[in-house]
Amino acid sequence: MKRYAWPLLALGLSYCQEKAPAPEPILPVPHERQVAWQELEFYGFVHFNMNTFSDREWGFGDEKPEQFNPTELDARQWARIAKEAGMKQLIITAKHHDGFVLWPSEYTEHSVKNSPWRDGKGDLVKEFVDACREYGLKVGIYYSPWDRNHPDYGKPEYRTYMKNQLTELLTNYGEISEVWFDGANGGDGWYGGANESRKVDKKSYYQWPSVIELVRELQPTAMIFGDGGPDVRWIGNEHGFAYETTWSNLERDSIYAGMPEYSQKWAPGQENGNYWVPGEADVSIRPGWYYHKYEDHMVKSLPDLMEIFYKSIGQNSSLLINFPVDTRGLIHENDEAAILKMAAKVKEDFANNLAPQASISASADRGYGYEAELTTDGDYETYWTLEDGAGAKASLELDFGKETSFNRLLLQEYTTLGQRVKAFSLEKEVNGAWEKIAEGTTVGYKRILRFPDVTAEKIRINFEDGKGIPVISELGVYYAPKLLLAPDVKRDKSGLLTLVSPDEGLDIYYTTDGSAPSNSSQKFSAPIQVDEAITLQTITYDPVSGKASDPKRVDLDYPKAKWETNAENGEKALDENIHSYVTTKNNELIVDLGETLEIQGFSYFPMQARYPSGHITNYAFAVSQDGKSWKEVASGEFSNVVNSPIEQKVRFDSTPAKWIKIKAVKTADGNPATLAELGVLTK
Numbered sequence: 001m002k003r004y005a006w007p008l009l010a011l012g013l014s015y016c017q018e019k020a021p022a023p024e025p026i027l028p029v030p031h032e033r034q035v036a037w038q039e040l041e042f043y044g045f046v047h048f049n050m051n052t053f054s055d056r057e058w059g060f061g062d063e064k065p066e067q068f069n070p071t072e073l074d075a076r077q078w079a080r081i082a083k084e085a086g087m088k089q090l091i092i093t094a095k096h097h098d099g100f101v102l103w104p105s106e107y108t109e110h111s112v113k114n115s116p117w118r119d120g121k122g123d124l125v126k127e128f129v130d131a132c133r134e135y136g137l138k139v140g141i142y143y144s145p146w147d148r149n150h151p152d153y154g155k156p157e158y159r160t161y162m163k164n165q166l167t168e169l170l171t172n173y174g175e176i177s178e179v180w181f182d183g184a185n186g187g188d189g190w191y192g193g194a195n196e197s198r199k200v201d202k203k204s205y206y207q208w209p210s211v212i213e214l215v216r217e218l219q220p221t222a223m224i225f226g227d228g229g230p231d232v233r234w235i236g237n238e239h240g241f242a243y244e245t246t247w248s249n250l251e252r253d254s255i256y257a258g259m260p261e262y263s264q265k266w267a268p269g270q271e272n273g274n275y276w277v278p279g280e281a282d283v284s285i286r287p288g289w290y291y292h293k294y295e296d297h298m299v300k301s302l303p304d305l306m307e308i309f310y311k312s313i314g315q316n317s318s319l320l321i322n323f324p325v326d327t328r329g330l331i332h333e334n335d336e337a338a339i340l341k342m343a344a345k346v347k348e349d350f351a352n353n354l355a356p357q358a359s360i361s362a363s364a365d366r367g368y369g370y371e372a373e374l375t376t377d378g379d380y381e382t383y384w385t386l387e388d389g390a391g392a393k394a395s396l397e398l399d400f401g402k403e404t405s406f407n408r409l410l411l412q413e414y415t416t417l418g419q420r421v422k423a424f425s426l427e428k429e430v431n432g433a434w435e436k437i438a439e440g441t442t443v444g445y446k447r448i449l450r451f452p453d454v455t456a457e458k459i460r461i462n463f464e465d466g467k468g469i470p471v472i473s474e475l476g477v478y479y480a481p482k483l484l485l486a487p488d489v490k491r492d493k494s495g496l497l498t499l500v501s502p503d504e505g506l507d508i509y510y511t512t513d514g515s516a517p518s519n520s521s522q523k524f525s526a527p528i529q530v531d532e533a534i535t536l537q538t539i540t541y542d543p544v545s546g547k548a549s550d551p552k553r554v555d556l557d558y559p560k561a562k563w564e565t566n567a568e569n570g571e572k573a574l575d576e577n578i579h580s581y582v583t584t585k586n587n588e589l590i591v592d593l594g595e596t597l598e599i600q601g602f603s604y605f606p607m608q609a610r611y612p613s614g615h616i617t618n619y620a621f622a623v624s625q626d627g628k629s630w631k632e633v634a635s636g637e638f639s640n641v642v643n644s645p646i647e648q649k650v651r652f653d654s655t656p657a658k659w660i661k662i663k664a665v666k667t668a669d670g671n672p673a674t675l676a677e678l679g680v681l682t683k
């Protein structure tokens with residue numbers, strides 16, 4: 001029941017409607033700039049600089065400005081995509097470890113001013129800032145302290161250079177909302193031609209306090225990112241995952257950028273950390289931070305991106321997703337499609353908050369102005385809390401008035417009063433008793449629990465442990481529709497076929513005769529033995545909504561159960577696992593098929609590692625009946641295998657084979673040939 005009285009009544013009863021003062025904060029609490037920042041939640045990174053053109057992740061510093069030459073650069077395209085994806089800010093790599101700078105800095109020749117791009121008259125930081133402003137995005141600047149180009153790196157003079165450049169960046173482009181200092185620093189480099197290794201003392205070399213002071217002076221509202229803050233900290237991995245228990249409190253004084261034990265020891269934050277330094281989870285939408293054509297087929301899938309969303313924003317962290325802008329100067333169409341799918345799915349999952357539709361009550365509250373209803377009013381500034389000294393235990397009960405299905409719980413603490421909750425659980429009422437559905441530890445700015453579909457009329461959220469009375473701003477209950485994607489198809493060497501659902505509570509149907517699958521086809525319940533070549537078609541089906549995914553078609557050829565090879569580790573090319581591979585001895589691999597098959601072609605899956613080697617670009621393929629006398633049946637080129645290491649299929653006239661041999665006539669890098677998988681085509 002709402003306890004707001006009518007205005008008339010209020011006159012007479014005003015004594016009981018006076019809002020009690022807010023509870024005392026539990027320190028540490030966020031600074032104003034951190035409060036503003038936490039609402040951003042989701043923003044983007046643009047890795048675009050010299051590495052884009054040298055096809056590297058970390059340039060050495062000896063690159064030439066002439067190499068920087070995008071052909072269709074359009075920062076407005078980046079900003080449009082970020083905006084459409086629901087991002088609130090974009091951060092650009094103004095200078096990466098190789099030292100090349102994207103603006104015409106007065107302090108170096110190693111910049112866009114000596115590149116052919118815009119005839120040396122371009123300023124990419126300016127184009128970027130203008131595009132962000134046009135699309136209403138905040139602007140962030142990534143500046144690598146480590147500089148493998150600069151002759152003075154490692155000497156005191158370099159500090160002046162760094163400050164001069166930061167002054168340019170922070171005075172010439174209007175409001176900057178985040179300044180991103182990378183923790184990677186010191187090591188080999190070109191260093192003005194010295195070509196040597198330079199180690200710096202990461203704690204003291206940069207004189208961080210004075211750098212921070214400079215940023216504060218020039219951009220008082222900017223958040224400063226570093227491994228350990230000062231304002232926002234690294235989450236400790238590049239997968240975009242925060243932790244089950246994630247504190248915004250940090251023992252900041254124990255941390256310096258680039259310290260080796262940061263990830264294990266400090267990254268999740270500390271319950272009793274004495275500074276407010278919330279986490280930021282950074283991850284690239286592809287394996288690399290920079291663009292490499294050979295990763296065009298490795299853009300993260302929707303299930304991957306949703307996992308990242310729930311493990312970052314859903315675990316008290318912001319999410320920073322990177323676009324490796326390509327050599328044209330554009331976000332690649334695969335990356336755009338992926339991020340927009342993710343944005344649509346997030347929207348769908350949180351389209352309908354069921355909590356405000358329920359009547360809500362609390363085990364206790366602090367009185368007028370602090371009632372349970374305030375957790376479902378959509379206003380972060382209002383909150384439910386208890387009387388001082390009431391302890392950390394309390395509960396909120398929601399009565400939907402009818403059986404209601406859901407699978408997500410969202411909670412937000414009012415962080416202005418400090419992060420408090422240490423343990424909570426969700427229960428549903430079953431015949432007058434409470435049954436546990438899910439539980440969590442910390443909440444912080446935002447916590448989302450995912451669990452299998454539950455149907456209940458009444459639920460209860462128990463705050464079980466905390467640093468003080470709970471202070472809860474918002475509470476949400478949602479039914480996230482299933483991720484209706486076709487199943488993953490996995491087959492092992494023996495021919496055992498498994499279909500894996502992308503989400504819980506879905507059914508899987510399939511056909512093997514080429515007909516279109518539906519929910520009246522064969523239902524998949526356990527792995528199936530497949531001893532022949534088949535065309536598999538499969539769907540996932542949601543029995544609740546009656547909706548099905550698009551069908552997936554996979555041509556599975558003859559299983560490799562009887563196949564053998566003498567080559568060392570050769571079985572890695574026959575194990576139906578594209579993430580394992582064999583490195584051949586003399587650039588060939590011979591396989592005994594165990595029986596004579598009529599084959600019409602072969603397939604080659606190149607090595608899938610991040611830094612592959614030995615991709616076969618020119619091949620010869622031969623068959624044999626006895627493993628001694630060979631007949632070559634095909635030879636040719638895998639033309640684009642370096643840039644696009646996807647499965648290659650070669651067809652030829654049908655021929656009997658008991659033995660097969662693939663020979664790499666040439667590999668892309670001259671290294672011994674590698675194969676992730678070798679197969680035959682019998683259909």
Ligand code: FUL
Nearest residue numbers: 057058182183184282289
């Ligand atoms: C890392 C850098 O070394 C990567 O190249 C990338 O910029 C990433 C965001 O941070 O530490």
